[in-house]
Amino acid sequence: MPLFLPYEQAVLAGIVRFTAPRRLLEFGTAQGQTTFALAANSPADAEVHTVDIMQWTDYTRKCLRGDETIGAFYRSSPHAGKVRQIFRRVPDEVPDEIAALRGRYDYIHVDGDHSYGGVRTDTVTALDLAAPDAIFTWHDFYTFPDYVAEPPERRGVYPYLNELARSGGITLRHIVGTYLVVGCRTWPQDMPGVLVQPGEPEAPFGRRNLRLADTGWKQGAS
Ligand SMILES: C[S@@+](CC[C@H](N)C(=O)[O-])C[C@H]1O[C@@H](n2cnc3c(N)ncnc32)[C@H](O)[C@@H]1O
Numbered sequence: 560m561p562l563f564l565p566y567e568q569a570v571l572a573g574i575v576r577f578t579a580p581r582r583l584l585e586f587g588t589a590q591g592q593t594t595f596a597l598a599a600n601s602p603a604d605a606e607v608h609t610v611d612i613m614q615w616t617d618y619t620r621k622c623l624r625g626d627e628t629i630g631a632f633y634r635s636s637p638h639a640g641k642v643r644q645i646f647r648r649v650p651d652e653v654p655d656e657i658a659a660l661r662g663r664y665d666y667i668h669v670d671g672d673h674s675y676g677g678v679r680t681d682t683v684t685a686l687d688l689a690a691p692d693a694i695f696t697w698h699d700f701y702t703f704p705d706y707v708a709e710p711p712e713r714r715g716v717y718p719y720l721n722e723l724a725r726s727g728g729i730t731l732r733h734i735v736g737t738y739l740v741v742g743c744r745t746w747p748q749d750m751p752g753v754l755v756q757p758g759e760p761e762a763p764f765g766r767r768n769l770r771l772a773d774t775g776w777k778q779g780a781s
Contacts (some may be wrong), residue, residue: 567738570737572596575666581605582666584608584609587610588609594607595632597609606641607641611647662689662690667688673714673715674713682695693743700739701714702756728744732750
């Protein structure tokens with residue numbers, strides 16, 4: 560999995576299987592690996608909406624890694640029929656198909672624009688669109704000190720989610736060993752969980768998860 564780590568796929572699959580949501584929304588389709596995980600692990604009658612931007616940026620191209628089709632990964636799977644792919648004309652648009660389900664989404668995954676402003680906009684939109692007890696997940700929550708030190712325009716997920724957690728309206732937990740954060744507005748604030756600070760070792764996984772594509776591994780090679 561070039562973008563989404565295999566262990567993260569397993570964790571996300573577990574969350575979706577356990578919570579069994581019926582209306583799922585994703586910000587940031589790219590190749591559609593997460594879309595696949597959401598569709599493959601939700602109940603058979605679930606509907607997955609996934610949204611990306613109409614005007615590709617360099618970041619979109621980077622995420623697609625030479626592929627020209629948004630959503631190619633899930634489209635070639637047997638779960639494609641559960642997915643509706645939607646495009647935003649402008650980065651903060653809430654397309655009509657999505658607005659029509661306001662208050663009824665029970666799972667929302669945020670993995671679009673990772674700048675502080677971008678993740679904030681998508682999270683505020685997600686909170687507005689979701690049912691009160693919906694489950695939220697965010698990707699790309701990097702706690703490496705060198706990332707945390709970068710300006711929030713570039714690395715907004717860490718500072719924004721810390722701010723959101725402090726605001727008190729939602730309980731958030733970083734899932735150690737992944738770049739995922741999970742949250743719910745009806746979970747108690749004192750739900751078990753340990754706050755890991757930047758630079759603290761994330762045993763047993765070490766400091767940084769290496770993406771498969773960065774290891775030089777090639778399919779079929781020994
Ligand atoms: C990190 S990738 C998503 C990876 C995807 N979840 C997967 O598993 O393959 C981020 C994607 O978000 C898209 N994006 C950027 N800004 C966005 C926005 N405002 N709304 C929706 N998608 C956005 C990019 O075009 C890119 O395709």
